[in-house]
Amino acid sequence: MSEIIRMVVVLSVIAGFSAAALTTANIQLGPRVDAQIDLYVRGPALERLFHKPAKDVLGNKVVIDVDGVGIPVFYTLQDKVVSTLAIEAIGKGGFGGDLKLMVGIDLIKERQTGIEVVSHSETPGLGARIVEIAFRRQWQGLPIDTPVALTADGGAIDAISGASTTSRAAVNGTNSALDFVRERKAEILKLIAER
Amino acid sequence: MQQKFTDVLTAGLWKRIPPFRLVLGLCPSLAVTMSAENGLGMGLATAFVVTLSNGAISSLRNVIPAKVRIASYIVVIATLVSIVEILMKAFFFPLSEQLGIYIPLIVVNCIVLGRAEAFASKNPPFISMVDGFSVGVGYAISLTLIGSLREIFGAGTWFGHLVFGEAFEPMSFLVSAPGAFMTIGTLLALQNLFSRWRGEKFIQG
Known part of the structure; x- marks a missing residue:
């Protein structure tokens, strides 16, 4: 009997120590890991959206809390006025899972500046063509007050041939970002002003 | 003592060098050695884990009941591997992206x-750490060698630098x-x- 108790106690103590060590490591290095993910994963997309080196933009980040999920929003300033926002959006319903997009919004001209794909797991040659500029170019200059839609659904976006599921996921992601800006613009601008 | 220390320290470099002599850890050796850099990164991560895990397990060897020793070892090793993973993400992000799933797989x-079962569970902490270090460094050297050969002849580069010039196919x-x-x-x-030519006894383990 005492042997069983000893086994349980020893294993529990070891597991407890391990959990404590891992928590410490995670708390200590978490912010650094986030910064690295920003630099290497979101950085390239932001560079193309803002036409600026990633290092200049990465510091301009606010995180908006929506139902417990933090949505990162990056911005640029022009004459101390927020000119462009880049909002991370999830394109639900991709063929190989959700797409992670970055939607660029010009607040002064009230137009979209384009979308960038941060990460995806679509089929190479079909859905993966979402990274090609030919498809994403269609977003440039679209108004921000009307939702985007595929031509099949009566909108202006030509889907990638053979990959309408992926195209629709990109459209959904954009619309969620547009809704997000419409509903929370004041909150975003307030957070930026407080920095 | 001195003799044992040198023996243990050098064993990992030839007598027990993985994966050639100690034919263990073949899965990562096959999977991640596309380039010398990947091999070195994986080797160093494994060396770090095996050194510390040997130390930790050896210090606990009299406390851990024999019946749950494997479970306890796995918990200790998994913790160390997770810490390595966090460290790599924080400081060598591109490398950790390339090694991907193989870093968590160091656990198994x-x-x-x-080394935990064969050495650390029977020897005091210091010499166990020396053993882990030696085997780990041997593994890092082997992986770098395999990665270098594959990269030099397969891609014409070494650590990303051109070796043979543009004309090499x-x-x-x-x-x-x-x-x-x-x-x-x-x-x-x-x-x-080579070992047969030298007349060495084949010790694999």
Whole structure:
């Protein structure tokens, strides 16, 4: 009997120590890991959206809390006025899972500046063509007050041939970002002003 | 004591060098050695884990009941591997992206568990850490060697620098999966031939 108790106690103590060590490591290095993910994963997309080196933009980040999920929003300033926002959006319903997009919004001209794909797991040659500029170019200059839609659904976006599921996921992601800006613009601008 | 220390320290570099002598840890050796850099990164991560896990397990060897020893070892090893993963993400992000799933898989790397069971559970902490360090460094050297051969002949570069110039036509199959089997098989055969020629006893373990 005492042997069983000893086994349980020893294993529990070891597991407890391990959990404590891992928590410490995670708390200590978490912010650094986030910064690295920003630099290497979101950085390239932001560079193309803002036409600026990633290092200049990465510091301009606010995180908006929506139902417990933090949505990162990056911005640029022009004459101390927020000119462009880049909002991370999830394109639900991709063929190989959700797409992670970055939607660029010009607040002064009230137009979209384009979308960038941060990460995806679509089929190479079909859905993966979402990274090609030919498809994403269609977003440039679209108004921000009307939702985007595929031509099949009566909108202006030509889907990638053979990959309408992926195209629709990109459209959904954009619309969620547009809704997000419409509903929370004041909150975003307030957070930026407080920095 | 001095004699034992030197023996243990050098054993990992030839007598017990994984994966050639100690034929363990073949899965990462085959999978991640597309380039010298990947091999070195994976080798160093494993060396770090096996050194610390040997130390931790050896200090606990009189406390851990024999019946749950494997479970306890795995918990200790998994913790160390997770810490390595966090460290790599924080400081070497591109490398950790390339090694991907193979970093968490160090947990089930037979070398780590093998050294814990065969050495650390029977020896005091310091000498166990020396053993882990030696085997880990041996593994890092082997992986770097395999990665270098595959990268030099398969891509014409070494650590990303051009070796043969533009005119060299690389044997790109060496960088793909079959090339890994070819390279490791050839190196194993050469190692066995050399040992036989020297008249060494074959100790694999």
